[in-house]
Amino acid sequence: MAIFLAFIVIAVLGLVLGVGLQFAEGKLKVEKDEKLEELEAAMPGANCGGCGFAGCSAYAEAVYKGEAEPGLCSPGGAELARRMGEILGIKVEVKEREVAFVFCQGGKDDTITEFEYKGMSDCNAAALLHGGPNGCKEGCLHLGSCMEVCPVGAISRNESGNLVVDKERCIGCKKCTKVCPNGVIKMVPYSAEYIVACNNHESGAKVRTYCQKGCIGCKMCELKVENSPFKVDNFLSSNNYALDQSSAAKAAEICPKKCIVKR
Amino acid sequence: MSYIGILITYIFIQNFILVQFMGLCPFIGVSKNSESAIGMGIAVTFVTGIASVVCYAVHTFLLVPFALEYLRTIAFILVIAALVQLVEMVIKKMSPALYQALGIYLPLITTNCAVLGIAIINIDEGYNLLESFTAGIAAGLGFTLAIILMSNIREKLEMTPVRKVFRGVPIAFISASLMALAFMGFDSSLITNLHLG
Numbered sequence: 001m002a003i004f005l006a007f008i009v010i011a012v013l014g015l016v017l018g019v020g021l022q023f024a025e026g027k028l029k030v031e032k033d034e035k036l037e038e039l040e041a042a043m044p045g046a047n048c049g050g051c052g053f054a055g056c057s058a059y060a061e062a063v064y065k066g067e068a069e070p071g072l073c074s075p076g077g078a079e080l081a082r083r084m085g086e087i088l089g090i091k092v093e094v095k096e097r098e099v100a101f102v103f104c105q106g107g108k109d110d111t112i113t114e115f116e117y118k119g120m121s122d123c124n125a126a127a128l129l130h131g132g133p134n135g136c137k138e139g140c141l142h143l144g145s146c147m148e149v150c151p152v153g154a155i156s157r158n159e160s161g162n163l164v165v166d167k168e169r170c171i172g173c174k175k176c177t178k179v180c181p182n183g184v185i186k187m188v189p190y191s192a193e194y195i196v197a198c199n200n201h202e203s204g205a206k207v208r209t210y211c212q213k214g215c216i217g218c219k220m221c222e223l224k225v226e227n228s229p230f231k232v233d234n235f236l237s238s239n240n241y242a243l244d245q246s247s248a249a250k251a252a253e254i255c256p257k258k259c260i261v262k263r
Numbered sequence: 264m265s266y267i268g269i270l271i272t273y274i275f276i277q278n279f280i281l282v283q284f285m286g287l288c289p290f291i292g293v294s295k296n297s298e299s300a301i302g303m304g305i306a307v308t309f310v311t312g313i314a315s316v317v318c319y320a321v322h323t324f325l326l327v328p329f330a331l332e333y334l335r336t337i338a339f340i341l342v343i344a345a346l347v348q349l350v351e352m353v354i355k356k357m358s359p360a361l362y363q364a365l366g367i368y369l370p371l372i373t374t375n376c377a378v379l380g381i382a383i384i385n386i387d388e389g390y391n392l393l394e395s396f397t398a399g400i401a402a403g404l405g406f407t408l409a410i411i412l413m414s415n416i417r418e419k420l421e422m423t424p425v426r427k428v429f430r431g432v433p434i435a436f437i438s439a440s441l442m443a444l445a446f447m448g449f450d451s452s453l454i455t456n457l458h459l460g
């Protein structure tokens with residue numbers, strides 16, 4: 001008998017409180033715009049934080065206020081971006097997915113080191129000591145801090161010890177681009193095929209002294225190929241992915257340092 | 264014990280955070296800047312005050328007549344959870360900025376043991392309705408005092424050269440323990456000597 005009483009008392013108490021809360025909810029409801037509610041409903045609800053906001057509803061609110069662009073949500077993808085544009089009545093340019101890429105292929109056989117680094121195995125720590133042991137102060141330090149921060153394990157070492165990003169697994173969270181002290185990892189469009197895998201801005205003569213695979217800024221790729229998408233700026237060539245890529249293969253072929261790589 | 268005695272007891276002598284070590288989660292979590300610390304303090308004070316009264320009522324008029332005192336913990340948690348929901352709604356309506364600043368720690372008041380603690384202490388000490396309310400408010404004020412002191416210390420710590428291994432939460436815990444040592448100086452003999460007993 002006592003157990004029934006206990007059950008009933010607690011159940012009644014819970015019911016009263018529940019009804020009271022429901023009533024309060026009605027009284028204290030924050031008026032939300034219909035569009036915002038629709039946006040929140042359209043979100044995938046994974047709350048992954050990949051967009052850079054606290055969660056799905058925070059991102060929906062930012063888009064609603066015009067503080068953020070639609071299409072930052074990688075789980076939602078292009079479909080969600082289109083849907084958001086529909087709800088807000090604006091035109092959304094669906095951007096291509098971006099993935100990280102390591103702009104350096106100077107492995108230990110191709111580069112010289114100035115000294116032997118025996119500190120902790122962390123790129124940022126190594127960079128504090130005279131910019132790291134590499135002759136090239138803008139290249140990859142090969143200690144793998146980016147591998148540690150990658151939430152999906154998309155970064156690995158290839159056979160020559162260089163770090164490479166698996167473009168299929170990369171979710172474009174930009175954590176590796178932030179952790180890299182030399183800024184060697186940058187974002188490229190998913191479909192990008194030919195990439196200048198070098199980050200060194202020094203003149204050709206200097207680059208030659210310490211790296212066999214560095215861009216020397218010779219402008220061959222820019223001038224010797226017609227309709228070239230490549231442009232050399234500050235002794236470093238870069239590919240403008242928005243331009244026609246049909247002559248990129250030829251440019252990669254004539255590059256004397258072979259630092260235009262096909263992915 | 265007089266009402267002033269109860270106030271002094273729960274603000275200083277039995278300070279919930281620094282002496283009884285209850286409610287440490289929001290104490291560390293929301294003490295990064297003093298504005299949200301004050302907001303959190305007020306929210307907790309509000310909840311402890313109301314929860315004391317409601318829990319006293321639930322205990323006296325619902326549990327005692329049915330001889331169900333052993334259910335007080337679950338009944339009190341139910342009441343506190345509902346109250347926190349209410350507070351959350353009110354804050355969301357009144358001050359969205361504060362709602363943002365408190366973040367996850369606001370619903371976490373539900374599981375803040377300081378709130379359940381004061382409700383149970385009230386019953387154990389045999390306080391009447393008004394005494395319970397006073398104790399609840401005092402517990403909340405004690406929490407507010409501790410979290411405001413802590414947030415000011417942490418704001419100063421931001422500017423201080425602290426060793427890298429201690430930066431952030433570790434140095435906050437060390438500061439909190441030093442503060443707790445200082446609060447041990449408030450002894451229950453204070454009440455007797457002030458003739459408040």
